[in-house]
Amino acid sequence: MHSFVTEKESQAGTTLEEIRHNWSRQEVEALFALPFNDLLFEAQTMHRRYFDPNQVQVSTLLSIKTGACPEDCAYCPQSTRYDTGLEVEKLMEIEHVLEQARAAVASGATRFCMGAAWRSPKQRDMPQVVAMVKGVRELGLESCMTLGMLTQGQAKELSEAGLDYYNHNLDTSPEFYGDVITTRTYQDRLETLDHVRTSGMKVCSGGIVGMGEQQADRAGLLQQLANLAQHPESVPINMLVRVKGTPLENEEDLDPFEFIRTIAAARIMMPASHVRLSAGREEMNEQMHALAYLAGANSIFYGEKLLTTPNPRANADMALFARLGIEPERRHVEKAPEIPSPHFYDAAAR
Numbered sequence: 001m002h003s004f005v006t007e008k009e010s011q012a013g014t015t016l017e018e019i020r021h022n023w024s025r026q027e028v029e030a031l032f033a034l035p036f037n038d039l040l041f042e043a044q045t046m047h048r049r050y051f052d053p054n055q056v057q058v059s060t061l062l063s064i065k066t067g068a069c070p071e072d073c074a075y076c077p078q079s080t081r082y083d084t085g086l087e088v089e090k091l092m093e094i095e096h097v098l099e100q101a102r103a104a105v106a107s108g109a110t111r112f113c114m115g116a117a118w119r120s121p122k123q124r125d126m127p128q129v130v131a132m133v134k135g136v137r138e139l140g141l142e143s144c145m146t147l148g149m150l151t152q153g154q155a156k157e158l159s160e161a162g163l164d165y166y167n168h169n170l171d172t173s174p175e176f177y178g179d180v181i182t183t184r185t186y187q188d189r190l191e192t193l194d195h196v197r198t199s200g201m202k203v204c205s206g207g208i209v210g211m212g213e214q215q216a217d218r219a220g221l222l223q224q225l226a227n228l229a230q231h232p233e234s235v236p237i238n239m240l241v242r243v244k245g246t247p248l249e250n251e252e253d254l255d256p257f258e259f260i261r262t263i264a265a266a267r268i269m270m271p272a273s274h275v276r277l278s279a280g281r282e283e284m285n286e287q288m289h290a291l292a293y294l295a296g297a298n299s300i301f302y303g304e305k306l307l308t309t310p311n312p313r314a315n316a317d318m319a320l321f322a323r324l325g326i327e328p329e330r331r332h333v334e335k336a337p338e339i340p341s342p343h344f345y346d347a348a349a350r
């Protein structure tokens with residue numbers, strides 16, 4: 001096991017194990033309080049121990065069931081409680097999902113994430129969802145789904161179908177959570193994560209910043225994630241996308257450096273996990289993207305749309321990768337697809 005020794009710790013004769021599950025709130029807050037350059041240096045140092053610093057994983061996202069969700073998540077354009085003008089769509093046909101998945105392969109994505117605006121999947125929808133997982137895997141893509149809360153039985157079904165990752169976010173600190181969502185508890189979320197983990201799937205779990213929370217809440221979110229029995233393999237950090245009609249539509253801008261600090265702290269606390277620069281990139285300029293990669297973000301959602309809101313165009317991401325000397329990460333699993341396609345490299349020509 002590696003150990004990470006800061007100058008202060010080495011002076012004090014102590015060492016800090018890197019993969020930890022016992023972070024105190026105070027320790028996490030102390031990370032956030034570091035001078036910005038010290039925090040970024042520490043994060044980048046840690047990043048290099050576990051990852052190639054010039055590779056970023058790219059995932060494509062598809063909404064397989066849109067809108068009319070009964071939950072009241074204050075940030076979400078898909079809740080039926082808010083009038084966001086969103087067009088509701090029922091569960092997508094398998095062939096349509098696979099068409100999009102083939103396009104994702106052609107664009108160079110290695111993971112295909114499917115999201116549904118459900119509180120939890122209905123049992124009658126499971127066969128269709130299972131067929132989607134099988135079809136996506138046959139294309140050689142890693143598969144990920146986010147369908148809301150899962151029972152242990154549903155997690156087992158998805159795992160047996162070959163689903164690689166399940167995304168379920170803790171969203172924020174336990175203290176701030178009730179200000180954002182009232183229709184399901186923090187404990188419900190932890191239980192779903194437990195079902196996902198014990199069924200053998202990889203866990204994708206992160207949160208949202210910029211919802212009016214305090215720095216202590218951002219620290220609290222990361223503390224919860226890092227203190228899980230096993231770190232999520234993937235940690236999406238979303239910047240709130242303010243959608244008209246949601247209760248958070250007029251939320252104030254978060255200091256961009258606070259966002260970068262959150263990425264850096266996540267990198268230090270969960271050094272072997274992919275930290276995903278997730279929603280909110282449409283509002284971030286190239287310099288901000290570069291800082292996020294420097295802070296240890298090594299995954300993005302790639303393609304023009306997230307679930308319902310816009311995302312930077314794929315060729316803009318590839319052009320920035322080329323300027324920064326970043327390459328898309330090749331996938332780790334056995335059955336690698338024939339990617340990248342030639343036009344993918346053209347876009348990123350150096």
Ligand code: SAM
Nearest residue numbers: 075076116117118146147148169238240241279
């Ligand atoms: N309905 C399922 C659930 O909530 O578990 C899955 C889909 S839900 C849209 C997935 C995640 O997207 C949420 O947990 C939240 O973190 C993120 N999200 C939703 N709306 C967002 C917004 N406006 N800005 C940033 N992130 C958002």
Ligand code: DTB
Nearest residue numbers: 115146236278279306307308309
């Ligand atoms: C996650 O953490 N972010 C993604 C994914 N998991 C499913 C979703 C972002 C949604 C942003 C708002 C929208 O496009 O509807």
Ligand code: SF4
Nearest residue numbers: 069071073076079117
């Ligand atoms: Fe529904 Fe998920 Fe949106 Fe919450 S985040 S309202 S559960 S779609």
